Amino acid sequence: MNSITEEITEFLTAALRRPVAPDDDYFELGLADSLFALELVTFVEERFSIAVEVEDLDLDSFRTAERITRFVSRKTAPAGLAESRDQSA
Amino acid sequence: MTDHVARSDRVSIAVRSAASYLPERVVPVAGLAARDETERRTREGLGIDTVRADDRIGAVDLCERAARQALDRAGVDARDLGALIMVESRAPETFLSSESTRLQHLLGAEAATTFTVGGLGCVSVTPALLTARGLLAADPDMDNILVVHGSKPAAATRYRHPVTVNGDSGQALLLSRRGPVRILDIAQQTNGRYWDLFHVKYRDRPTAQWREECADVTAYSFRLAVETRNRMSALLDGLLWRNGLRREDVRGYVSHNLSAGSLAFTEEALDIGILPVCRENLRVYGHLGPNDVFLNLYTALERKELATGDRVVLISVSPVAAWSLLLVEIGPQEGVA
Numbered sequence: 001m002n003s004i005t006e007e008i009t010e011f012l013t014a015a016l017r018r019p020v021a022p023d024d025d026y027f028e029l030g031l032a033d034s035l036f037a038l039e040l041v042t043f044v045e046e047r048f049s050i051a052v053e054v055e056d057l058d059l060d061s062f063r064t065a066e067r068i069t070r071f072v073s074r075k076t077a078p079a080g081l082a083e084s085r086d087q088s089a
Numbered sequence: 090m091t092d093h094v095a096r097s098d099r100v101s102i103a104v105r106s107a108a109s110y111l112p113e114r115v116v117p118v119a120g121l122a123a124r125d126e127t128e129r130r131t132r133e134g135l136g137i138d139t140v141r142a143d144d145r146i147g148a149v150d151l152c153e154r155a156a157r158q159a160l161d162r163a164g165v166d167a168r169d170l171g172a173l174i175m176v177e178s179r180a181p182e183t184f185l186s187s188e189s190t191r192l193q194h195l196l197g198a199e200a201a202t203t204f205t206v207g208g209l210g211c212v213s214v215t216p217a218l219l220t221a222r223g224l225l226a227a228d229p230d231m232d233n234i235l236v237v238h239g240s241k242p243a244a245a246t247r248y249r250h251p252v253t254v255n256g257d258s259g260q261a262l263l264l265s266r267r268g269p270v271r272i273l274d275i276a277q278q279t280n281g282r283y284w285d286l287f288h289v290k291y292r293d294r295p296t297a298q299w300r301e302e303c304a305d306v307t308a309y310s311f312r313l314a315v316e317t318r319n320r321m322s323a324l325l326d327g328l329l330w331r332n333g334l335r336r337e338d339v340r341g342y343v344s345h346n347l348s349a350g351s352l353a354f355t356e357e358a359l360d361i362g363i364l365p366v367c368r369e370n371l372r373v374y375g376h377l378g379p380n381d382v383f384l385n386l387y388t389a390l391e392r393k394e395l396a397t398g399d400r401v402v403l404i405s406v407s408p409v410a411a412w413s414l415l416l417v418e419i420g421p422q423e424g425v426a
Contacts, residue, residue: 027307027310027311030127032307032310032311033251033310033350034309034310034311034313034314034350034351034354035314035350035353035354035357036310037310037311037314037315038314038315038318038354038357038358039357041315041318042357052315053319054315054316054319054320057311057312057315057316059307059308059311059312062311
């Protein structure tokens, strides 16, 4: 588990008050409500110094800790590198 | 974008008097039917203990009762209304007929320019106010515009999973160029992407089977929630900036009443505190659609929790999706007819 995934998993475990594995889909499990979604996105923005815009709100990017990790990596990568990763995804 | 200097030239619009009618019958939410245990548990966590509901009183009747109170308080005869704007009912009792002209007839407001506005669910009071402001701007002889809404859910179950429990209420706002509550600014945005997120299917179904259903709970709980944070933050910043205000210049924020979680969401998303009256009205009345924000504002006024000169922001959000902020300023309340 890389450090980003670890931090996100810790946050999720605390916010949802139950152990959350990196590939647990907490939306599918019915654990997420709008207040949780707000806290999650705010945590990601503040911890990793990124802005989550309306066009970023693809649920698939936020379903699991691993997917959030990929989203954060994409958002924090230099522009050219992010584009290259997107094309190879 | 219009700056606040230019805004000083805008048309004045104010609430001259307001009234809310709430049926006497108190219905405990715990006694309402639930589809399953998940719905029941979610409903129990909404922060709503009771609603006011009376199936014998229709939406137009709710409007009429509130309208008569608002007119009495202002000492205005219905015959002197310049316009009667009805915010549409969730489900009219008959098709083809007109609820707004029915109300016109019941009130005797024969001279009033009469029509219905809506389309934005719980935010639909805002297009009514925008329309009233436009009428006042367009016609110097226009005065005494009555905006009315009878809030009554389409579905008999009253529960909208996972959002809220609907109560009944009527509300009337008598608008003029001057009055004890000035509406300084109105901001509204919509995103049609969500037009059908919540719906009630009714064709070929007995009314007992009508239900408020969410087509995609995850879209509601995630995408729309975060979009609401982004939209409302930008709307609030813009509203305050163009009126030359800072956040500390706003005495209080009033939200609509969906759930305790929704109020916490709004507070966290906008980094504000919601006036306590909202949680109290939520607990005893549930959600009253577009009537919530002015009911909350006037409850706070009646309790003397707001004073002359206070500025208040009224916040409404609808999953259709629509977002609205109203900036109001409290004027002297004593001696107002």
